[in-house]
Amino acid sequence: MRYIPNSPEERQEMLRGLGLGSAAELFDSIPADVLLKRQLDTPAALAESELLELFESMAAKNAAARRPSFLGAGAYSHYAPTIVDSLIQRSEFFTAYTPYQPEISQGTLQAIFEFQTLVCQLTGMDVANASMYDGSTAMAEAVLMAERVTRRSRVLVSAAVHPEYLQVAETYVAHAGIELGRLEVDEASGRTTLDPSALEKDVAAVVVQSPNFFGCVEELKSFAEQVHAAGALLVVVVTEAASLGLLRSPGACGADIVVAEGQSFGVPVSFGGPYVGLFATREKYARQIPGRLAGVAYDKEGRRGFVLTLATREQHIRREKATSNICTNEGLIALAATIYMTTLGRRGLQEVAEQCAQKAAYARRQISAIEGFSLPHSAPVFNEFVVRAPSDAASLLRRLAESHNVTGGLALSRYSPDRPNDFLVCVTETNRRADIDALVEGLKAS
């Protein structure tokens, strides 16, 4: 096996040095009745060239990867500058472990500190952690944190939060003594409605996504005022992080916890992962935040460095009382996002967001002008919007893929069987005008 340095002969010599006759004797401490007495029934070894050929042939079956696409709904196609992938492939980054020994992990630690700062700047918050698995688990952890902070047990979640995020939260709270309530969506505007009477004394938090699952930008500021008046926390979820370059930050609107999916920042859609969850909050809740944190530290000579800090919240110190069980997070993906945000920078992040919004506005105008098609929601959007088709959206999109080689969006029936004719269209800076025009032509022809 070419990944094992010691040759079979060297291994024989080493075995002799240990006084063993064969490799099998290495496992003498395992009782015979649990030893596997046959070969594993997995395929025989492949050469490098054979392996690549096999994976290329499987990749070729993913026809959707080769078509222009207007899919969003939690995973977004943005252009990543070449240096992002090139830099994260440095051995020093991708083959390093969690930075437990700070003296020889300063590269990782400084990058985490930069990531935390960038997340704070974009979300408008005070403190951010070193990352979560993804946006959905970050939202579930925010729900758990809201209970810890407020000692209240009811959390109201907008029905316009990504359906899969809601499902994850349901799993996480199943045994946590937290009850999830629901905030309905106003059909005309596409925005979440918050009935003040719903904000009873036991409400720990209100969770709202903006732009929401239907693409509509929520009125976060008025939410914050009502939620705070009830002594609860406002948790804001962002699935399309590129929107932070244009929209008022959740922090500026009064959010207490902001969680986001960071995949938009230079990370490929890769059939759903690995992505990176962003988690930010107010200074006063810093010790309640789940996951890891990098902070500034100094050595005896007064040189600045970085360490993992506030570890007393973590499970290796507090075991069952830890703020979370998260250990490994998404280090390398957080690094990709850091390099992306740094490369695009102050101007580029705004320009990308502006282009997304502009192109989406163009697509909206064109699609709404097609006979039989309409836009059911009136609220402002960023780069995603719902289209109501004259017939079943799922079959319409299937025909469109076949006839015009374009993935036109996501049929909402996947999550809401009561919306058979609606589909969600997402436009980013990577969608050229020609692609949008082709989509419009295809819809007309359908």
Place this chain on the structure above:
Amino acid sequence: MTITKATTHVTQNEALVFERSQTGRRGYRLPALDVEETSPDELLPAELRREDDLEGVPELSEPDVVRHFTRISTWNYNIDLGLYPLGSCTMKYNSRLNEKVARIPGFANLHPLAPEEDAQGALQVMYELQQHLAEITGLPGVSLQPAAGAHGEMTGVMMIRAALDARDGTTSDEAQRRKLMLIPDSAHGTNPASAHLSGFTVKTIRSTSEGLTDLEHLRELCAAGEVAGLMLTNPNTCGIFERNIREICDIVHGAGGLVYMDGANMNALVGVARPGDMGVDVIHLNLHKTFSTPHGGGGPGSGPCCCTAELEPFLPVPRVVKTGAAAYKLDSERPQSIGRVKAFYGNFGMHLRALAYILTHGHDGLREATEAAVLNARYIAQGLAETFDRPFDSPPMHECLFTDKRQTRKGVHTLDIAKRLIDYGFHPMTIYFPLIVQGAMLIEPTESVGRAELQQFVDAMKEIAREAVEDAQTVLDAPHTTRVGRLDEAAAARKPVLRWRPAEKAAGA
């Protein structure tokens, strides 16, 4: 031209991206907007727009960014540089081939919500990986959804909760519900945290003087009658195989509980023994340990769950299933499932790498890697046996455990030995874990290191032991060769600075 000595080394003193920023620098260029522009007010009402112009976000050119991240990267130790003997973390070689596989455009550019019929290749990858993991663990039900080890652990423990509720009935009195999760005192800290998150109460099982689970204590705890399950790592965190594993499983099953195995150390067993044959009900695997997907400085990981046929109905949804000769689909019609633990289907990029690892090794190579890993650990155990205290006599599996007992007489502790190893060019071992062994040093070389380098490591450890006697101060002040010395972690936690702020604001804060 005279060259004067530089007083500050540019690489060693690389600042933060925020400190490097210069107004007006740019590292990107977008294509020109190719649609008719919509006026700002029509696009979005002013009250919904950002007002801060992203003040503070860096402005850098492309070479600035490349130099910055390249410079700070040189401050990291990494596997490609040498031995990374972190016990239980399994830092084995990360093949470049697997990186290439994960970047094939047909996978990297595939949207998770693409129609299933147009994503068959990706579903096939997941299905085949599931099949191989089932064979390797001897547990037929597999979900690749959990994103990391602790996530898989939580999933497995929630499945135990669901299975017990299904068996005993959820209508029964809450007080009657089995709530007790047994965890050995040597377990990883995520075990109790995951159990707690799943609504269990934790009771700790003692270890014997041999470093094994105390059967008598286990029987005693099980006799109480409300045991939901046991969370066991095997080989355990002392690097020892729990030779009573079948009996342990029998005791727990006999008491009506289920057995969860923490698969963090599965790399000691692949091709040699299978948890399913030992009586284990559910296990998580760390693809980033046993199957070499890169740790990436702290993730992404991947923590698949494998379970018995009896527990399969409780696995997270959606499941990836085969519907025909070469047809695959996502199946969410599992009414007993614990639900979803992550959006979409898991860390697919890691699934690709793990499958590539399994296919590159082949069935014989998988066993060969296990043998080579255990052999290397034995080599180190033998090499250091005379110099360092061994808390347990049993022969180690893939990792070996020592303590600082002999060195503490001169005031040198495990932390000092670890820091001094850095000066010899090695990453330190896992220290102060497991918690049951005072001054623990847990060493796991993996199969990815040759004999000469193993010996260099043994020599370095012996040299440090000699220094601890003859020149303790050198060890106590280590490391001497790094960019920064030991950092004051206590001060950092007392007054945490967790983000950069502009100088004037920081001063006022």
